[in-house]
Amino acid sequence: MAFAGGVLPPDDVVVEALRAGDEAIFEALLGAWSRGMLRLARAYVSTDDSAQEVVQDAWLAVIEGIDGFEGRSSIKTWVHRILINTAKKRGAREGRAIPWSSAFDRREGPAAGSGGFPDGDGSLPGPWKDFSALWPTPEDEALASEVRGQIAVALAGLPARQRTVITLRDVEGCTSEEVCEILEISAANQRVLLHRARAWVRGRIEAYFETVGRPA
Amino acid sequence: MKRFIFDTGKAVDAVKRFRCADVVELLTAYLDDALDQPARQRMDEHLTCCAECGRHLDQFRAVVGVLGTLPEERLRDDVHDRLISAFRARRRR
Numbered sequence: 001m002a003f004a005g006g007v008l009p010p011d012d013v014v015v016e017a018l019r020a021g022d023e024a025i026f027e028a029l030l031g032a033w034s035r036g037m038l039r040l041a042r043a044y045v046s047t048d049d050s051a052q053e054v055v056q057d058a059w060l061a062v063i064e065g066i067d068g069f070e071g072r073s074s075i076k077t078w079v080h081r082i083l084i085n086t087a088k089k090r091g092a093r094e095g096r097a098i099p100w101s102s103a104f105d106r107r108e109g110p111a112a113g114s115g116g117f118p119d120g121d122g123s124l125p126g127p128w129k130d131f132s133a134l135w136p137t138p139e140d141e142a143l144a145s146e147v148r149g150q151i152a153v154a155l156a157g158l159p160a161r162q163r164t165v166i167t168l169r170d171v172e173g174c175t176s177e178e179v180c181e182i183l184e185i186s187a188a189n190q191r192v193l194l195h196r197a198r199a200w201v202r203g204r205i206e207a208y209f210e211t212v213g214r215p216a
Numbered sequence: 217m218k219r220f221i222f223d224t225g226k227a228v229d230a231v232k233r234f235r236c237a238d239v240v241e242l243l244t245a246y247l248d249d250a251l252d253q254p255a256r257q258r259m260d261e262h263l264t265c266c267a268e269c270g271r272h273l274d275q276f277r278a279v280v281g282v283l284g285t286l287p288e289e290r291l292r293d294d295v296h297d298r299l300i301s302a303f304r305a306r307r308r309r
Contacts, residue, residue, distance in 0.1 A: 021307030023300065030291065030299065038289035048289075056295045063299075063306050144282075151282055170283035176248060187250070195244035202272075202279050 008032060011075045018066045030059070033076070036172040037083045042156075043163040044084075044091035054090050058083040073181055080182045084164065091160070147205065154204035158197055165190060166197035234262045239269045243276050 008014060008028060017025040034055055041051035041058075061082050069078060155163055168174040168182065180190050234242075239262050245251050246259050263270050 021303070023303060026303045027300070030296065034291040034296075035288045038291065042289075051289075052292050052295050055291060056299060059299045060302055063302050147282055148286055151279070152286060166283065170280050171286055173284065191244055191248065191250060195241075198244060198276060198279060199240075201283070202275050205279065206275075 011071065014075055015066065015069060015071065029079070033079060034059075036167070037080070039167050039171060040080070040083060040164060041087040041090075043158075043160045043167065044087035046091075046094055050090060050094065051087075054087045055083065057090075058086045061086065074178075077178065077181045080168075084182070147208075150205055150208045151201055154201040157204070158200060162193050162197035162200070165193040166201070169194055170198070234258045236262075236266060236269050239263065239266070240272055243273055246273075247276065247280075 009017075009025075014025055014029070018029075037055045037058065038048075038051050041054040042048070045051055045054055058079070062079055065082070069075070073081070155166065158166065164183065165179055168179045169176065174182075176187060176190055176194075179185075179194075180187055183190070185193075239259060242251065242255070242259060246256065249256075251259065263273060
C-alpha cells in the first residue's frame with residue numbers, strides 16, 4: 001500500500017491492510033507509534049531492555065489479535081491499550097508495579113509542585129525567570145540539553161498514572177480525548193493527572209535552577 | 217470560600233476573584249480551554265495584573281514545549297526485524 005507523507009490512512013483501511021498482510025502499513029504503524037510506546041512502557045518497567053520487550057510483545061499481540069479487532073475504539077487506542085496492559089503485567093512481574101488506584105494521590109501534595117504558590121514571594125531564581133525566553137535558542141543548547149535531561153529525570157520520578165498521561169499528552173502529542181479513551185478515564189480525571197504531572201516537572205526544574213543558580 | 221466543581225468536563229468556579237493559588241491550580245484547564253467563560257475571564261483578569269502567575273503560566277508552557285522535544289527512543293533493530301518476521305509468518309498461515 002502506498003501512502004504519502006507518513007499520514008496514516010483511515011482506520012478501516014489500516015485494519016483491512018493489516019489483515020491482508022500489507023507489510024508497508026505494518027512498517028508505517030511501527031514507525032509511527034513504537035517510540036511513544038517505548039516511553040509509555042518505561043512508566044511501568046525498570047529498564048530500557050524491558051521496555052523494548054514490552055513493545056515487542058504488544059505488537060505481537062496486535063499481530064495475533066488484528067482479526068478479532070472489532071473497531072469499537074480507534075486502532076491507535078486499541079494498540080496503546082494493549083501496550084499499557086502488557087507493560088503493567090511486566091511491571092508487576094518485576095515488582096515495580098504501583099497499583100493503579102493508589103498511584104493517584106501519591107507524593108505530590110498541592111499541584112503547584114515544590115515551588116509553592118507565588119503569592120507574595122517574588123524570589124524565583126534568575127534562570128527560571130528567563131527559561132521560556134531562553135528556550136530554545138542555539139546559543140543556549142548546552143542549557144537546553146541540560147534542561148531536557150532534568151525533565152527526563154523528573155518524568156522518571158512520577159507515579160505511573162501521571163507519567164502515562166503526561167507522556168501521552170505532552171511528549172507524544174495525543175489529544176485529551178485520545179488519552180481518555182486509551183486509559184478509560186474521564187476528562188476531569190485526565191486533567192487532574194496531567195496538571196499534577198506538569199506541576200511536578202515544573203517544580204523539579206525550578207529546584208534545579210535554584211541549585212545551579214546560586215553560588216555554592 | 218472557594219470551590220471548583222468539575223461537571224461535564226468544564227471547571228465551574230464559585231468565587232468572584234481568583235487568588236494566585238486558584239490560578240496555579242487551574243493552569244492546565246486554562247491551557248486546555250476547558251474553563252467556562254466566567255472562570256476563563258477571571259483567569260485572564262488575574263494573569264493580566266499578576267506578573268508572578270504570568271510567569272508561572274510561561275513556565276508551564278515552557279515545560280510542555282520542552283517535553284515535546286525530548287530525544288526519541290528507538291525500537292531496537294533486532295526487535296523490529298523480529299516483528300516484521302512475525303507479521304510475515306501470520307500471512308503465511
